[in-house]
Amino acid sequence: MSLPRARPPRLPGLQSSEPVNPRALAIWVAAVLLLSLASEDPVFRILTLGAALSVLLTRRRSGVRLRPALVAVALASVLTVLLNFLLSHSGSTVLLELPGWLPALGGQLTLEGAAYGADLALGLAACFAAGICLSLVVEPYQLVDSLPGPLSRTAAALGAAMTLVPRLGHSFLSVREAQQMRGWRAKGIRSWAAVVVPAVLTTIEGSVLLAEAMEARAFGSGRRSALATARWSVADHLIAATSLLTICGFVAGLATGQLPGWQPYPLLSAPALSWWPSLCCLLLFAPAVLG
C-alpha cells in the first residue's frame, strides 16, 4: 500500500490575527445575503462574492483550512450552471439540441440558459461564502456568546450544531482509513456505502450522545451566563455601520423600484451599471480592508 502524502504546509500570512466581533460579522453576513438575493444583477453578485471571498482570505481564523470550503462552493456553483443550462430550454441563442425523447433534458440548450445559471451560481456562491465566514472567521463559541441572553439556549444549540460538519468530516476520514485496512476498495458508487453509512451513523449516534451530554450538564435548566463577552473595536463598529448602510441602501432601492434587475431571456444582454448599488457592494469589502 502506498503511503499518503504528508499535508503541505498552509499558506502563511494571509489570515488575520485580530478577531472580528461576531455581531458585526453577523450584520455583514446579513448584508451579503440581502445583496446576493435582492437583485439578479450579476455585477452586484460578482462584487458581493468578491467581498465574501476577500473576507474569507484575510479574516479566517488561524489554522483553518479554506480549500474544502472553496471546493464545496465551486462544485455547487458548477452544478447550478449545469442544471440551468440542461433544464431551462429557454432563450434565443441555441448552442446545442438534445433529442426530445430524453426526459427533462431533451430540447434546446441555450447561451441564455447558461448565462442565467452562472448568475444564479454567483448568488449562491456569495451566500455560501458568507455563511462559511461565520464558521471560519469566528469560533462557534463566539457566536454563542454574541447572541442576546434570551436566545442563549438557541445559541448553545447552534454552537453544538456547528461542530456537526467537522465531526462528519473527521468520521468519514477515519472510517475510510479503517475500512481500507480491512480490504475495502472504492469500486463504483455502491461500494462507498461501506464508508458513508458508518460515517453517517457514527455522526448521528454522536449527535444523540451530544444531546444526552448537554442535558447531563444542566443545559436548559435555567438562565445561562457566559465565560466571556465579545468586545467591540473601532473596526468592528465601522464594519457594522457600513453593513447597515448597505442594507438600508438596498432596502430603499427595493422599496422605490430603483434597483436595477437583469434578465438574460429571451436574448442575452449586458447588465445595467448603477453607481450607488455598486458603491453599496464595495462597502462590503470593509472587513477585509479593516483587517
Add this chain to the structure above:
Amino acid sequence: MSAVAEFQEFSFRYPEADQDSLHLINLQLGWGLTLVTGPSGSGKSTLLRSLNGLVPHFHGGRASGGAWVLGHDLRRTSTRQLAREVALVFQEPETQFVLATVEREVAFGPENLGLPQAEIRQRVASALGGMGIQELGSRRIANLSGGQRQRVALAAALAMRPRLLVLDEPTSQLDGEGAEALRRQCQELADSGLAVVIAEHRPWRVDAVGSASVQLRRGSVAQDESRLQRPVPKSPRPGPAFGPLRWELSQVSIGHEQPVAVGIDLGCRQGEVLCLTGPNGSGKSTLLRTAAGLLRPLSGSVSRLPGRIAYLPQEPGGVLHQATLLDEVRQTCRWLKLDCSPWPILEDFQLTQLATADPRDLSTGQRQRAALAAVLVGEPELVFLDEPTRGADPASRQQLLQVVGRLARGGSAVLVATSDTEFAGQIGDSVHELAGGSLRRRAEVAA
C-alpha cells in the same frame, strides 16, 4: 440524609429491548467513593445514567420500582434539574464535547448554571489545574489525544462542583499520571463529604481508602463483592525465536505537520509483540499509524515486508456498519478474499451469542470486542492495535491476550499502542515508552 441514592426493586428496559438492562435492583449508595464493577453489558452504564435521570427520562423505555437520588424521586425529577447536583462523565468522552476549545468546554457546565463570569473563570482554572491540564486551556479539542480528551471531560465535570460525581470508565484512556491525578481528585472529593461513583474495569487505578463497591451481573446486583486484583506482568517466554523483521522505522520523525517525536528507531520481528506506552498526547497513535503505513513520516524511512495488515483504530465503532456482527466479520473475509470461517474469532472473543445482534446495539466493551473480531479474522501478518483494551472487562482482556498470543505464535508481528501499562506488561515481549519526543525501551520481558 443517609444514602446518596437508593433503589428499591428498580428495573429498567430500553425501548425495543427484549430484556431488562437493570432488573429488580435493591441498592443504597453512600457518601464517599463507590466503585461499580461488572463485565461488559452487565448494566453499569445504565445504572450510572439512572443517577442523573438520563435513564429513564432521556432514553424513554420502561422503568418500574422506586429510585431516589440526593433525595429526589428519580421518576419525577428531570435530568436538567438533577444535573445541577449530579455530574456524569461518559465512557466515550469525545462524544460529549459541545464546544471546540478546552477552556470553553470546561466552562459550558458552569455557564448553564448561570454563574457569574468571575466564578466561572475560577472554576475553569481550578478544574483544569486539578486534572493537570492547565496548559491545554486554549487548545482545540479536535487536536488532543484520546487521553487528553478524557482529562478535559473530567475537568468539565469537576467544574460543575457537583454533590455527586459519576464517572463511567474514567481511566480507560488515561496514562498513569492521569489516573493518579483522577484518583487524588476523587479521594479529595470523597474526603470533603461528596459522593463519587465510578464504574471501572481496573478498580485498583482509582481505588481509595474506605471505598465501597457494587458488582453487577446481567443487570442485577451480584452477591460476590470481591475486589479485582491488579494483573501480574507477563513472565518471560521460554526463548521465543522471533523471525525476520516484518517492519522497521529508521530515524523516523512522526507528526502531522509538526514533529511530535524524532529519531525513532523501531522494528518488529515475526512473532514479536511490541507495546508502545507513554503519556497522553505523546504520539502513540501517530507512531502506530506511521508504522502501519497510514501516515507518511516527516523524515526517516519506513520499510515493511508485504503481508496482510490488521488495524484497530482508537475509535473502533467506526468500522462497524453491517446489520449483524456475523456479517461484519464475513465482510472482512469478503473484502480480503479470505477463505475462513467467522466463527472461530467470534468464539475467541466470546461473541457467538451476539452473532446476530446489531453491532451498534452493543455496549462499549462488547463493541470493542466486535471490532477486534472484525479486523483480526484470519491470520494477519502485521497487526496494529490502538488502545485495544478500551472499555474491556477482565474477561475481555484475557481473551485479547489469548488471541494476540495465538497470532504471535502463528508468526504475526504485533504492535499495540496503549495507555494501559498493566496490559502492556502482560502482553508485550518488549515495552517501549514514547515520551518527551523520543522513544526508549522501558522493559524487555522476553528472553
